Amino acid sequence: MQTLTLWRPCGPAELELVRATDWTAWPPRLPDQPIFYPVLNEDYATKIARDWNAPRDGVGYVTRFELDHDFARRYPVQQAGGRTILELWVPAEDLDEFNRHIIGPIEVVAEYRSPSE
Structure with missing residues (x-):
């Protein structure tokens, strides 16, 4: 099965x-x-986790996971800014089905702490 690697920046609660x-x-x-x-490249996820999540929540995480590539194609890639700011936009009501197509574990690949922490 072919997979698509995705990243998700998140805070401690998520x-x-x-x-x-x-x-x-x-x-x-x-x-x-x-x-x-979820986003399509680690650099963009890092920017969000480091520059937005960490200052707001004290810590920001970058996670990585694999999604069934055929399933992922139902969500067109959205360019949310610059050339490398790419996301999949998954409607909230699709999230249960989206989760069923994750292959393997969701992994934390980086952690960023606010300088005040």
């Missing part, structure tokens, strides 16, 4: 919810979060 699934699924979106957006 990471705890992923841990509670034994690293197999992303938690449901909050009411004000209609889209789940």
Whole structure:
């Protein structure tokens, strides 16, 4: 099976919810979060975790996971800014099915702490 590597920057609260699934699924979106957006490159995920999550939450994490490539094709790649700022936009109501197509564990690949922590 061919997979697509995706990254997800997140804060400690979201990471705890992923841990509670034994690293197999992303938690449901909050009411004000209609889209789940994993990103297509580690540099972009690092920027969000380091520059946004860590200052806001004290720590930011970069996670990596594999998704069934054929399933991933239902979500067109969205360019959210510059040439390398690429995301999949997954509607919140699709997240359960999205999670069923994750191959292997969700892994933490980097951690960034706020300088004040």
